[in-house]
Amino acid sequence: MSWLLASSPLTPISATFVLTNDGGTRPFFELFIEVRNDGTRSYCDFVPAVELDGVDIIGLIDTPPHRDSDFDFNNDCLSPGDVGVMRGVSRDVTEANFGSGSLLSFDAGESTFSEGIPLTAQPTLQGERVEAVPDGGFGLVGTVLPHRSIYNYALLVYPRDSRGLLVDELQAYPNELETLPAGSRWDFATDGTECTFAMDRRFQSWIDSPTSGFLAGSPREPRAVDVRQLAVRERVRELQGAR
Structure with missing residues (x-):
């Protein structure tokens, strides 16, 4: 190709x-x-x-x-x-x-x-691990700790196979896009993929103000x-x- x-x-x-x-x-x-x-x-x-x-x-x-x-x-x-x-x-x-x-x-x-x-001061991800998830298959689970109040938070995870190639897209939305107050803790679990994985690429996204961003109305x-x-x-x- x-x-x-x-x-x-x-x-x-x-x-x-x-x-x-x-x-x-x-x-x-x-x-x-x-x-x-x-x-x-x-x-x-x-x-x-x-x-x-x-x-x-x-x-x-x-x-x-x-x-x-x-x-x-x-x-x-x-x-x-x-x-x-x-x-x-x-x-x-x-x-x-x-x-x-x-x-x-x-x-x-x-x-x-x-x-x-x-964007600075990204939320901290703590205790991340790959395990079986409720949606079926294997996903990333852990805890997100926001350093300031944020909104519309989403975590995207792209698992890699043994060759290091991306093979799926997994998503998690702690608190369903609602406010994550500063200093709070939110457990998350992505949806699942067929095989367990040891490597991935991750992207966090959020909005700093409840009135900023197209998704926030x-x-x-x-x-x-x-x-x-x-x-x-x-x-x-x-x-x-x-x-």
């Missing part, structure tokens, strides 16, 4: 393909791409365009938490040297797309119009990139549920 890359400072450093027969009429395809910002400035608000042999792969890029420099909300950004993960999905990929002549094209769709400021008008990203997330959910 070969790559076709759009001109971009974001460099793919690994790619994993997972094709699952989940009982539907078409298999469920997942693509995990780790990308690194090899540029000299931050890039934000990714709406990637990815194709495998002409088949559209729908997804977004998760990044370390940043705050937009011009507005009071958080966004997805990669500072120089940062690594993010794109998880893409499709119901139109088959085993025939994995031949030696296959072509994967990748364009991160980054914005150069906003600058991200890395701010009265500000949504930007075009917000609308596009929400549409992509909805499409991903549709493809996951399709049979």
